[in-house]
Amino acid sequence: xxxxxxxxxxxxxxxNSSAFRDYEIIGxxxxxxxxxxxxxxxxxxxxxxxxCNPQVVRTAEMxxxxxxxxxxxxxxxxxxxxxxxxxxxxxxxxxxxxxxxxGRLYKAGLQSLEGNWNGSYE
Amino acid sequence: MSDTIQELYGRKGRNLTDREAQxxxxxxxxxxxxxxxxxxxxxxxxxxxxxxxxxxxxxxRQNRISGAPVLEDNSLxxxxxxxxxxxxxxxxxxxxxxxxxxxxxxxTVKSYEPVxxxxxxxxxxxxxxxxVVDENEKxxxxxxxxxxxxxxxxxxxxxxxxxxxxxxxxSHLFEDIISDRTSLILRYKIRxxxxxxxxQASSYIKRALLRLGxxxxxxxxxxxxxxxxxxxxxxHATNGGVLRVQIEPHRILMQTSDDGPGIPDVKLALQPGxxxxxxxxxxxxxxxxxxxxxxxRCVNKMEIDSTPxxxxxxxxxxxxxxxxxFKAPPDAPEAPGx
Numbered sequence: 001x002x003x004x005x006x007x008x009x010x011x012x013x014x015x016n017s018s019a020f021r022d023y024e025i026i027g028x029x030x031x032x033x034x035x036x037x038x039x040x041x042x043x044x045x046x047x048x049x050x051x052c053n054p055q056v057v058r059t060a061e062m063x064x065x066x067x068x069x070x071x072x073x074x075x076x077x078x079x080x081x082x083x084x085x086x087x088x089x090x091x092x093x094x095x096x097x098x099x100x101x102x103g104r105l106y107k108a109g110l111q112s113l114e115g116n117w118n119g120s121y122e
Numbered sequence: 123m124s125d126t127i128q129e130l131y132g133r134k135g136r137n138l139t140d141r142e143a144q145x146x147x148x149x150x151x152x153x154x155x156x157x158x159x160x161x162x163x164x165x166x167x168x169x170x171x172x173x174x175x176x177x178x179x180x181x182x183r184q185n186r187i188s189g190a191p192v193l194e195d196n197s198l199x200x201x202x203x204x205x206x207x208x209x210x211x212x213x214x215x216x217x218x219x220x221x222x223x224x225x226x227x228x229x230t231v232k233s234y235e236p237v238x239x240x241x242x243x244x245x246x247x248x249x250x251x252x253x254v255v256d257e258n259e260k261x262x263x264x265x266x267x268x269x270x271x272x273x274x275x276x277x278x279x280x281x282x283x284x285x286x287x288x289x290x291x292x293s294h295l296f297e298d299i300i301s302d303r304t305s306l307i308l309r310y311k312i313r314x315x316x317x318x319x320x321x322q323a324s325s326y327i328k329r330a331l332l333r334l335g336x337x338x339x340x341x342x343x344x345x346x347x348x349x350x351x352x353x354x355x356x357x358h359a360t361n362g363g364v365l366r367v368q369i370e371p372h373r374i375l376m377q378t379s380d381d382g383p384g385i386p387d388v389k390l391a392l393q394p395g396x397x398x399x400x401x402x403x404x405x406x407x408x409x410x411x412x413x414x415x416x417x418x419r420c421v422n423k424m425e426i427d428s429t430p431x432x433x434x435x436x437x438x439x440x441x442x443x444x445x446x447x448f449k450a451p452p453d454a455p456e457a458p459g460x
Contacts, residue, residue, distance in 0.1 A: 034408055035416060038416055043342065054317070055317065062325075063342070
């Protein structure tokens with residue numbers, strides 16, 4: 001699914017660069033705990049999160065997360081936006097809640113990239 | 123801003139590849155990094171106020187330009203454009219002096235300003251060609267959108283080659299240096315409670331591994347392991363600690379050491395979900411008691427040596443199978459053709 005379609009579903013706003021709109025996203029995950037993202041999320045996902053701090057961007061970099069959506073109207077700081085731009089990670093802000101947006105995207109055909117929470121990817 | 127970049131790149135209406143998307147972001151960065159004087163043309167075709175509109179006609183046609191600055195005693199006093207020329211042509215006044223047709227309210231940009239400033243003026247005014255003045259308001263050059271595109275492309279090509287060359291050089295490290303056992307050691311000092319810069323060392327390590335020719339998957343696993351370890355130092359270690367990575371052709375050894383407080387019960391610390399992290403660490407999305415468990419999943423061997431009151435050593439090791447070894451690209455990149 002193209003990022004631009006995800007942005008529409010989220011009624012979201014791209015915060016760093018609209019050039020990211022054509023990114024291809026292969027799946028999604030939702031988490032507020034960055035350890036959970038590092039544990040189980042497979043590469044190439046859009047991350048839906050209610051957490052809003054620099055470690056979200058760092059986590060995305062380490063775990064090869066392709067894009068981040070900040071939920072519930074949260075807005076990252078300029079430093080976070082800069083860092084994400086450097087790393088080529090689009091940041092999106094959305095008013096939607098976690099449950100609602102996960103549901104909407106799943107229904108629109110975006111698969112889950114959340115692996116097994118006991119540690120393995122399979 | 124982004125629209126301007128798209129316009130500049132002429133890519134509207136077609137999908138971007140990932141590489142292109144990355145380059146466009148780089149274009150935006152460059153539009154702030156590059157100064158107008160880096161891309162402007164310094165060869166100025168100017169006219170005087172007493173020259174005629176016929177002179178304008180000849181100058182524009184011969185040089186295929188759309189306008190020229192008007193100078194008097196070396197000062198910029200106006201600008202004369204194709205449109206002014208058309209007005210003169212319509213009236214059949216090609217012998218009139220430029221002074222009668224030129225625009226005196228000249229919009230200029232400064233040579234030391236970033237290129238993005240010129241892009242803003244181009245977009246706002248729809249003017250195609252701007253005079254550039256220096257800090258003394260003296261004409262220093264002219265700038266067009268074409269100059270910007272050219273300047274940006276040259277800079278991107280240089281960037282790209284620089285990274286390729288870095289990657290190439292690094293990936294040959296283990297082949298070019300002959301010893302019985304070659305290893306590369308990276309060391310980072312990690313400050314306690316520094317949540318703002320947390321993850322920076324891990325980011326450098328991941329990039330170093332990619333440059334050395336590691337596969338994305340290997341770089342990711344090492345990245346996640348050292349990131350968890352780095353965050354542990356930030357969250358728990360009294361005085362922070364040291365993160366050390368030893369890279370060898372057959373294995374990657376990652377290690378953190380600190381001088382306290384130490385882990386009272388290592389077995390308990392290894393239990394998924396067990397955590398002693400502060401509320402603040404939790405508010406940063408960490409301290410869920412998954413760090414060590416997660417590291418274990420990414421590495422082949424993990425060892426913790428901890429003494430309460432003395433400190434903790436965490437050792438992580440990844441063995442590389444022959445087909446996982448650092449791979450150098452087959453051919454040397456060409457020197458930047460700039």
